[in-house]
Amino acid sequence: MNNYQANEKGYYGDFGGAYIPEMLYPNVEELRTKYLEIMNEPSFKEEFNQLLKDYVGRPSPLYYAKRLSKKHNTKVYLKREDLNHTGAHKVNNTIGQILVAKRLGKNRIIAETGAGQHGVATATVCALMGIQCIVYMGEVDIKRQAPNVARMKMLGAEVRPAKSGSKTLKDATNEAIRDWINNPVDTHYIIGSAIGPHPYPDMVTQFQSIISEEIKWQLKEKEGKELPDYVVACIGGGSNAAGTYYHFLDEQNVGIIAVEAAGKGVHSGESAATSQLGKEGIIHGCKTLLMQTPDGQITEPYSISAGLDYPGVGPLHAHLYKTGRGEFYSVTDDDAMAAGLELSQLEGIIPAIESSHALAIFNDKKFKPDDIVVISLSGRGDKDLDTYIDYFKL
Numbered sequence: 001m002n003n004y005q006a007n008e009k010g011y012y013g014d015f016g017g018a019y020i021p022e023m024l025y026p027n028v029e030e031l032r033t034k035y036l037e038i039m040n041e042p043s044f045k046e047e048f049n050q051l052l053k054d055y056v057g058r059p060s061p062l063y064y065a066k067r068l069s070k071k072h073n074t075k076v077y078l079k080r081e082d083l084n085h086t087g088a089h090k091v092n093n094t095i096g097q098i099l100v101a102k103r104l105g106k107n108r109i110i111a112e113t114g115a116g117q118h119g120v121a122t123a124t125v126c127a128l129m130g131i132q133c134i135v136y137m138g139e140v141d142i143k144r145q146a147p148n149v150a151r152m153k154m155l156g157a158e159v160r161p162a163k164s165g166s167k168t169l170k171d172a173t174n175e176a177i178r179d180w181i182n183n184p185v186d187t188h189y190i191i192g193s194a195i196g197p198h199p200y201p202d203m204v205t206q207f208q209s210i211i212s213e214e215i216k217w218q219l220k221e222k223e224g225k226e227l228p229d230y231v232v233a234c235i236g237g238g239s240n241a242a243g244t245y246y247h248f249l250d251e252q253n254v255g256i257i258a259v260e261a262a263g264k265g266v267h268s269g270e271s272a273a274t275s276q277l278g279k280e281g282i283i284h285g286c287k288t289l290l291m292q293t294p295d296g297q298i299t300e301p302y303s304i305s306a307g308l309d310y311p312g313v314g315p316l317h318a319h320l321y322k323t324g325r326g327e328f329y330s331v332t333d334d335d336a337m338a339a340g341l342e343l344s345q346l347e348g349i350i351p352a353i354e355s356s357h358a359l360a361i362f363n364d365k366k367f368k369p370d371d372i373v374v375i376s377l378s379g380r381g382d383k384d385l386d387t388y389i390d391y392f393k394l
């Protein structure tokens with residue numbers, strides 16, 4: 001029995017569903033009734049797989065990190081999503097969703113973005129298809145991810161600042177939802193993580209599941225077996241994690257490890273450690289774990305990493321946490337930055353600060369020497385150079 005798939009109402013155990021204002025109902029319902037049929041069409045699969053291969057550059061390598069393994073006395077493989085076109089895993093999902101949007105007859109795309117990777121990936125596929133693109137981004141993120149803002153503009157997208165709240169991902173998402181309510185007919189909203197109302201978490205997870213599909217056959221080639229001992233990923237909303245875990249969810253011998261952002265410390269009042277601090281609540285259309293005040297107001301999150309700076313977590317992950325299927329850890333800004341520097345100097349790979357959180361797992365978890373640990377290297381660090389420069393005074 002498979003307990004980790006969304007049911008027909010979009011629930012993973014107690015979490016998920018579609019909690020939406022009435023004015024969004026037609027858009028979400030249209031998507032819900034059509035997404036599986038579209039994704040299962042042979043012509044859709046063919047176009048999706050072709051673009052992943054020739055445009056994104058998949059399969060992404062599974063790289064045995066020899067020096068990192070030696071340092072931590074275990075066998076570490078890195079799944080190199082950082083080598084995808086546009087520099088992160090986000091493009092797997094935007095390729096899928098733009099093909100869905102085209103089949104739904106939409107000619108205007110909106111998106112939210114935190115780190116800017118999803119914004120860039122959306123602007124990219126819109127350029128590819130010749131479709132208008134508007135990306136909402138918090139003002140704070142516009143400053144800390146400036147290279148990605150320039151990329152989106154170069155690709156022809158309009159970047160609209162979100163000026164409310166903490167001026168980060170949550171606020172950008174609010175603006176995108178507002179736009180969708182006002183433009184219900186011609187617009188598709190490309191959500192960038194495994195969050196939002198059903199069917200988004202399931203749809204995004206399925207598009208990202210290519211990551212674990214590849215890990216299986218790549219490990220078979222390298223190790224003679226398909227299953228690692230652990231899969232590790234950072235979690236903002238949870239899309240790279242969902243994709244990395246997907247084909248291992250029912251394999252109880254594969255440990256699932258999720259790494260969240262503890263910011264300045266879980267109890268510092270400046271963090272995004274949702275599983276530790278969150279309670280059941282509703283955010284952006286789904287019931288999940290959510291950082292909130294005792295009277296239910298969403299708490300402003302904080303992380304040095306724009307992509308993890310979100311007060312909720314996708315419903316699949318809330319379920320993995322509650323059922324104990326996933327082990328959850330929270331990593332501070334300082335530990336993540338140190339892990340980013342370590343990977344740069346041991347392996348010659350500068351990771352996105354989001355991915356650096358996953359790489360900091362070795363501080364909290366001891367693996368055995370013969371464990372096979374696959375870490376999702378969700379993105380590359382180019383977009384974060386200014387933050388690394390400021391932090392390390394380079």
Ligand SMILES: Cc1ncc(COP(=O)(O)O)c(C=O)c1O
Nearest residue numbers: 236237238239240307354378379
């Ligand atoms: C490189 C990278 N990794 C991870 C994330 C977090 O998103 P998710 O949890 O959906 O994978 C982001 C978000 O922008 C990102 O850019």
